[in-house]
Amino acid sequence: MSSAAAAAAGPSADTADAAADAALAAAAAAGDGPALAAALAAGGDACAPGPGGAAAEAGSLECVRMLLEEGAPWNALDDEGYCAGDYATASKERSVIELLMDWGVSCEQLLGAAGRAAAGGGASPSGSGGASASRPPGGAPAPNADYLSQRLVYDGDRLLDADGEAVMMGWELPLMVEHAKEICARGGDILNVGFGLGLVDEEIQKHSPRSHTIVEAHPDVHARMLELGWHTRPGVTILFGRWQDVLPQLLARSFDGVFFDTYGEYYEELHEFHSHLPKLMARGGIYSFFNGFASDNAFFHLVYGRLIQLELQRLGFSTEFRRLQVDTLGDDHWRDVRTRYWRWPWYFLPVCRLGGGGGGAAAAAEGEEGGAAVA
Numbered sequence: 001m002s003s004a005a006a007a008a009a010g011p012s013a014d015t016a017d018a019a020a021d022a023a024l025a026a027a028a029a030a031g032d033g034p035a036l037a038a039a040l041a042a043g044g045d046a047c048a049p050g051p052g053g054a055a056a057e058a059g060s061l062e063c064v065r066m067l068l069e070e071g072a073p074w075n076a077l078d079d080e081g082y083c084a085g086d087y088a089t090a091s092k093e094r095s096v097i098e099l100l101m102d103w104g105v106s107c108e109q110l111l112g113a114a115g116r117a118a119a120g121g122g123a124s125p126s127g128s129g130g131a132s133a134s135r136p137p138g139g140a141p142a143p144n145a146d147y148l149s150q151r152l153v154y155d156g157d158r159l160l161d162a163d164g165e166a167v168m169m170g171w172e173l174p175l176m177v178e179h180a181k182e183i184c185a186r187g188g189d190i191l192n193v194g195f196g197l198g199l200v201d202e203e204i205q206k207h208s209p210r211s212h213t214i215v216e217a218h219p220d221v222h223a224r225m226l227e228l229g230w231h232t233r234p235g236v237t238i239l240f241g242r243w244q245d246v247l248p249q250l251l252a253r254s255f256d257g258v259f260f261d262t263y264g265e266y267y268e269e270l271h272e273f274h275s276h277l278p279k280l281m282a283r284g285g286i287y288s289f290f291n292g293f294a295s296d297n298a299f300f301h302l303v304y305g306r307l308i309q310l311e312l313q314r315l316g317f318s319t320e321f322r323r324l325q326v327d328t329l330g331d332d333h334w335r336d337v338r339t340r341y342w343r344w345p346w347y348f349l350p351v352c353r354l355g356g357g358g359g360g361a362a363a364a365a366e367g368e369e370g371g372a373a374v375a
């Protein structure tokens, strides 16, 4: 703890200092990150004993900063499966949350850049039913090649892969209704990447866009689209192939609304897709994506939200997240599904506008549901 911080922290600073030293020593001895979570686990007791309040928070902040600077990973989980950010969130220590959030974002940015430079690297999974682990190293051209070559099963209101992983499920319909509403707010030409169950596409159709382009890579899904007659719908164009492969056709157009929801891809693929958006979209156009990154940990999920928000900001987008309520998903929802890929009662729906500015469905909805920036 710096002397300035110690002075500001008041009488509890000495105890906090001692606890911080002990936590730091423990972290150094263990050489791992769980000490960081452990330091905050007991409501911050290890960092800043006492009843809480500003002094305790200042103690926690300095303690966490020291641990991070000593190399404790920001994202290590303790035995309970929680990270330091989860504990800081639970005890509402805003400054500690901010520190961990900023640290996490910086680390992920650096890792991403390093991975890209090495044409490989780790990332976090995406996609509605994205349940896979980190992206395998080696920079394989199609990270979901296995998925794209296996048989899929349409089972009522869900689409499963050969391993029983859910590619898309009907419970997401209320989310897709809102995604469609946002990207169609300006009307015009709409692009959707990833058909799945066609939920978002059915919703897009209800907004009567001037044109509606759908990119889909899986042969079984494409066959389903033809079976359902999507190719005969007025204004609809189906591009069969990976979005990466049909990109030249997409870049020949300009879209007013874009939605991205693939399966078995990773943050790196989303990052790459984003890099094309300024060319793909008309000024004032609205972009959204299925926000399922790191959905097994609330804090990591928020870090990814911030990371993507910053990335889109650099590309000229303003991003806000609308918080939507998700119905309780009981056991019946997950019958025969290998991985329960969603566990939260909320969903942060991204609304990203090229060129910034307000208005649109998101602004209209803000009064109703309350807009939420990530963190």
Ligand SMILES: C[S@@+](CC[C@H](N)C(=O)[O-])C[C@H]1O[C@@H](n2cnc3c(N)ncnc32)[C@H](O)[C@@H]1O
Residues within 6 Å of the ligand: 127, 128, 129, 144, 167, 168, 176, 193, 194, 195, 196, 197, 198, 199, 200, 201, 215, 216, 217, 218, 221, 241, 242, 243, 244, 261, 262, 263, 264, 265
């Ligand atoms: C989660 S589903 C999309 C669900 C859709 N939003 C809905 O409302 O039903 C993901 C879809 O993306 C497709 N997909 C996966 N990788 C792709 C890629 N690189 N390019 C285009 N489509 C892809 C999958 O085959 C799958 O149909």
